[in-house]
Amino acid sequence: MMKIGVSECLLGTQCRYDGTGAKDKYVVNVLQKYFELEAYCPEKIIFGTPRETIRQVEVNNTIEIHTHQTKKNVTPELEKISNELADEALEEELCGFILKSKSPTCGMERVKVYQPVNAPSEKRGVGLFAKALRERYPYLPMEEEGRLEDAWLRENFLMQIFAYKGISEFMRSKPKMKELVAFHTSYKYLIYSKSTVSYKILGNIVANNKQQPLEEILKTYHQEFLIAINQKGNISKTYNVLLHIYGYFKKLISADEKEHMLTAIEEFKEGIIPLIAVIKLLNLYVKRFEMGYLKEQKFLNPYPAELGLRSDIKAFK
Numbered sequence: 001m002m003k004i005g006v007s008e009c010l011l012g013t014q015c016r017y018d019g020t021g022a023k024d025k026y027v028v029n030v031l032q033k034y035f036e037l038e039a040y041c042p043e044k045i046i047f048g049t050p051r052e053t054i055r056q057v058e059v060n061n062t063i064e065i066h067t068h069q070t071k072k073n074v075t076p077e078l079e080k081i082s083n084e085l086a087d088e089a090l091e092e093e094l095c096g097f098i099l100k101s102k103s104p105t106c107g108m109e110r111v112k113v114y115q116p117v118n119a120p121s122e123k124r125g126v127g128l129f130a131k132a133l134r135e136r137y138p139y140l141p142m143e144e145e146g147r148l149e150d151a152w153l154r155e156n157f158l159m160q161i162f163a164y165k166g167i168s169e170f171m172r173s174k175p176k177m178k179e180l181v182a183f184h185t186s187y188k189y190l191i192y193s194k195s196t197v198s199y200k201i202l203g204n205i206v207a208n209n210k211q212q213p214l215e216e217i218l219k220t221y222h223q224e225f226l227i228a229i230n231q232k233g234n235i236s237k238t239y240n241v242l243l244h245i246y247g248y249f250k251k252l253i254s255a256d257e258k259e260h261m262l263t264a265i266e267e268f269k270e271g272i273i274p275l276i277a278v279i280k281l282l283n284l285y286v287k288r289f290e291m292g293y294l295k296e297q298k299f300l301n302p303y304p305a306e307l308g309l310r311s312d313i314k315a316f317k
């Protein structure tokens, strides 16, 4: 089973400063079905639970972590444990990470930074553990539980996790050039829906006009693939992919069917129907005309359908 790292309190473990948990329903009820969740809580290891709250404070233009009441600088120990746990995470070969928002340790962005004198706090900090993870895993799919409530971010995140798993397993299989071509072919439209620039770059790597050695090609491909899937898709790029796919069988179907198909694609673009409705129609023709090339496209089937991520109109913008 694929592994995802998660801030432990999101599982409901009572490891927060006040002895409570922060159970997240989506993480526990949905994601747990598909992924093995590896829990991490840096603070409980060094400070125990319950404990005094800590916060990020700006001192002489650098951000330190201080205990709130006793005003002790605990940056070195929190940094040390964050680095150690992030090193451990690297060995787990994770496909993604879900972090607890707002925490001075786990927050991915917009963590409150306090000023030592009575000035208002500013939401611009990054948690120490989140930072340590990002340094080691520059393209690991990472999100916060709160952001995953947004259908668009959730769809992008899950698509990225499954593609991340796909490339990791593929690279471990020590592929030959022929297999790289097949892998790339199956991801073409998914990549296109993320970035046309990445689509071109990856296509050029696989074309190998410079006659690079295989090892070099695989290394560059891996890197560029991670960059490609780290980008967010949007309606207009997805719309273009739908039109491309439609192009494969438009000459094979009746005028009525064409109109029906094109209306569905336009309605998706206008935000009237969800993507899944269009994909269902496309898949009907892919099956009817036995289009092997399209059948293999990850874009048409990027993750388990039960996740229902493309059923939400708000999943695309």
Ligand code: SF4
Pocket (backbone or CB within 6 Å): 007, 008, 009, 010, 015, 016, 017, 040, 041, 042, 043, 044, 100, 103, 105, 106
């Ligand atoms: S936010 Fe991070 S450090 Fe804080 S309780 Fe949750 S897992 Fe532990």
